Each structure stands twice: as C-alpha cells, then as structure tokens.
Amino acid sequence: MQQRDTVDDIVEQWARTRPDLNSGAMGLIGRLRRFNVRVDNALREYFTSCGLDSSEFDVLATLRRSGAPYELNARALLKAAMVTSGAITNRVDRLSAKGLVERNPCPDDRRAVLIRLTPAGKDLIDGALAGHVRNEERILAALDDDEQAQLDSLLRKLLVAHGDTEPLLG
Known part of the structure; x- marks a missing residue:
C-alpha cells in the first residue's frame, strides 16, 4: 500500500464537504504545486552554494x-x-x-x-x-x-x- 501524503487529507476533506467536485484533479494539481515548492527550495539551496x-x-x-x-x-x-x-x-x-x-x-x-x-x-x-x-x-x-x-x-x-x-x- 502506498504511503499517505498531506494532500490525501485535503482530498478527503473536499470529498466529504463537496462531493460534487472532482477532488482527484484537486489532488493531482495540489501534489504538483507542493512538489514544485520542494523542487524550488532544493534548487535555490544549491544555487546559493554556488x-x-x-x-x-x-x-x-x-x-x-x-x-x-x-x-x-x-x-x-x-x-x-x-x-x-x-x-x-x-x-x-x-x-x-x-x-x-x-x-x-x-x-x-x-x-x-x-x-x-x-x-x-x-x-x-x-x-x-x-x-x-x-x-x-x-x-x-x-x-x-x-x-x-x-x-x-x-x-x-x-x-x-x-x-x-x-x-x-x-
């Protein structure tokens, strides 16, 4: 079984409170955005070292x-x-x-x-x-x-x- 991430909780909250919305799309975009922040931070740290x-x-x-x-x-x-x-x-x-x-x-x-x-x-x-x-x-x-x-x-x-x-x- 795949380990849960923070976005799983967000998707579940939306699925409960607004079941009419596509929380799957929200989850995917949320993961892309959260990963992008982590990538930007890792790149910024390396560039600063240079x-x-x-x-x-x-x-x-x-x-x-x-x-x-x-x-x-x-x-x-x-x-x-x-x-x-x-x-x-x-x-x-x-x-x-x-x-x-x-x-x-x-x-x-x-x-x-x-x-x-x-x-x-x-x-x-x-x-x-x-x-x-x-x-x-x-x-x-x-x-x-x-x-x-x-x-x-x-x-x-x-x-x-x-x-x-x-x-x-x-």
Whole structure:
C-alpha cells in the first residue's frame, strides 16, 4: 500500500464537504504545486552554494547552452526566461557587476546589445552544472528510470496541451 501524503487529507476533506467536485484533479494539481515548492527550495539551496540565485543561474545556463560564443541578444534571453524586460535587465546588471557576463554592441543592429558569458561566467556555470544535475537526480531518486520516463512523457503531454511548444532559441 502506498504511503499517505498531506494532500490525501485535503482530498478527503473536499470529498466529504463537496462531493460534487472532482477532488482527484484537486489532488493531482495540489501534489504538483507542493512538489514544485520542494523542487524550488532544493534548487535555490544549491544555487546559493554556488553564489547565485535561481534567476542568475538561469541566465548563465541559457547563455552556456546557446553554444560558442555563449552570447544572445536580450530578446532571446527574455524568451528563454519568460520574464519582463526589466527583470532581464536586473539579472544582467547583477551578473555584469559580478564579472560573469558582459554587454557588447550587436554588429548587425546598433540598437541591440549582445549578452555574453565572460570566461569567469563560463567557468562558474561549467563548475555548477554537474552539481546541479546531481541535485536534480537526487530530487527524482524516489522514481526509477521507467517511472521518470513516464512522468516526463505525461508532463510533456500536459505542457503541449497548454501551448508550451514555441522554440526558445533560433
């Protein structure tokens, strides 16, 4: 028998007080939300140990995975991060002050700026990535490989159904 979690109590309360509602859907969404909080906390703790916050890690990782020369324009960073332009500006400002990224004029558009990893930024993100992946593996360790693949497929199906299909870069 599967061990009970906190959401089981919530679902049972709703089933008793409002049997007309689909408490199963409430339970699934509740579990996703509660797990997301735990994942965010675990990621935040790791990023802090690297001297970063999650938004800074996101920018560095986005630049790193873009490939050499590890630079993108602000629009591409905005699209990848799904935040406001002001938020990207603040992130880039903080990373620039730490010497992890630099702003360079775009040769094709004088109004645009390219954000590029500095050697120190590349070293930091390269050093942090292996630990980040180990942290993610630890978070998912309760599931075997087949269960992880099944969950991955189901979550992809939900994301596609809700329109999360636009390419980030390119």
